Amino acid sequence: MINYQHILAVVELERDTQPALSRAQEISDKTGATITAMLVVYDLSYDMTTMLSPDEREAMKDAVTKEHASWLSEHLRQLGFSHIDIVVQWNNRAFEAVIHHVIDNDIDLVVKATKRHDDLASVIFTPTDWHLLRKCPSPVLLVKEHDWPEGGQIIAAVNVGSEDDEHNLLNDKLTVIANDYAKLLNGNVNLVNSYPSTPLNIAIEVPEFDPDAYNNSVKHHHQAEMAGHAKKYGITTANTYVKEGLPEKVIPMVAKDIDAELVIIGTVGRVGLSAALIGNTAEHVIDELDCDVLAVKPDGFVSPLANKK
Template sequence: MKLFNNLLYVFEQSTAQDTAIARAVSLAQNNQARLTIIDVIPEQKAKIGMPPGGPVSNDLTAAMIAQRRQMLKSLIAPYTTQLDFGIEILVGIKFLEVIRAVQRNDYDLVIKPAENPDWVERLFGSDDMHLLRKCPCPIWLMKPHEKSNYERIVAAVDFDPDETESDEQALNQLILGMSSSLALSDFAQLHLVHVWDVPEAGFASLWADNPKAAEMNMIEAVRLQHKAGMDTLIRMLSEQISADAYKYLTPRVHLLKGSAQKVIPALVKELKVDLVVMGTVARTGIPGFIIGNTAEAILDQLQCSVLAVKPPGFVSPVPRES
């Protein structure tokens, strides 16, 4: 399944690059897509004795750009006979320049090694989180020393069975399409995960004569609603990739009760998952809620690679360049 036409790889100097760039090249080849690799250097501000924007600071910026360009050429050297690369060196704040590059050139996927800062336990650093929140296209953050082929992929889907929002369904279709395509190309196990809960069931004693039976009935009724929603998504996936491909994949379905921010990281750890494909946009319409609290809590706990997807029509809060 061809998913991408125009890929952007973001160089991350703080961590190993070899396996991440190899996977980006493989993805570009499989999709017959263009691959551009970029690096972002900070703006060189005038120091003591250096005039702002003067020849010294300009020369320093030019020297850094030349050095980084040579570094990128060395990184892609093993693959230049297989693929034509674009190379771009930008100046500014990394996440802002990456988002502006996406807006300017219509990239449909950003690939980046996770920052993996060594002073905290979480895998994703500041630039990673800004991109997860604000990048208008999907972003694939890869852990250091990425596997050449994934063994287990989780597609985490979310929906409200009482609502049938087209945006929500479209987001789930993107998650399922990307995760199934990667699972097929890597011969990986695909796990479909949906977490549900009934917090109000605990208050059955306030109104029911038989609280225990009322609570059980309420929980079962909600479970069946979520199961029906999951069955609908499974049918959509089968139609999306063909019945034969679905039969070959035979995804494992996990319909789990509890809190998503606890259940999903625990399942990922238990299954030793290599990649989680998930949505990152909150279901609220409140301005500023670019990423849901639940999604952010899940991301903070993951130690595997993540492919984060936003619904069609998502608009980045980073304004386009005029």
């Protein structure tokens, strides 16, 4: 079962409401985790004060930080969040402040709101969102402003057709987390897996190649692997989806079809070219989703910011 002890909710100045705090509170109510509300501030005029003495610059920074701490305390009181710790940090790179706080304070979950586009049904992810997805060692929950209803649909995006050990371990981790959230929210777990289409160049270059037989073979392999994986975690066949296509198309399509509240996806854990490929796939999937997203790192992931201050 989910064992969150400490949740970090990222507060944003430009928001009247704070969906991250609401979602963090919802999870805290069910897990008993403590919540810290974190606001990262920076005044661009600070860059123009090079003629001031170091002490004067420091005084300016302290004054801005204290002012925002007072604002945050009052803002939380007005929103009804009275028993939440407050952290206000000065940093022009918000993601760095968040990740360093996560590492230094053993944070179990980071919750941050996403931005909805006014004209489209899509969600816009900020540079801070992307940096957190790539570099934060703890799970990152990106949320919209909506309730999590009882009996909601939860998706674990798995890659069951792979023989890669890291992928298989991540499949297990994602499915366990999905089951935990289903118990937490009284929801339903769905497993989604995509498999590639027949390579067109092979069909053209090799006359004796049978694309239909190849496609059926790949499909049946993924279906069999999915059936075995689902059975291991007590998930019914009706809640599994194995579809041909790119994951960035298949996963959002299924999420829309079943009106998913939450998609749980694994993000990059390796380094080098394979990391770039895995990372890009995850990010393309996330960019197409119109629901909450929980991004999870493989076990053993070390943030590139772990040794930087």
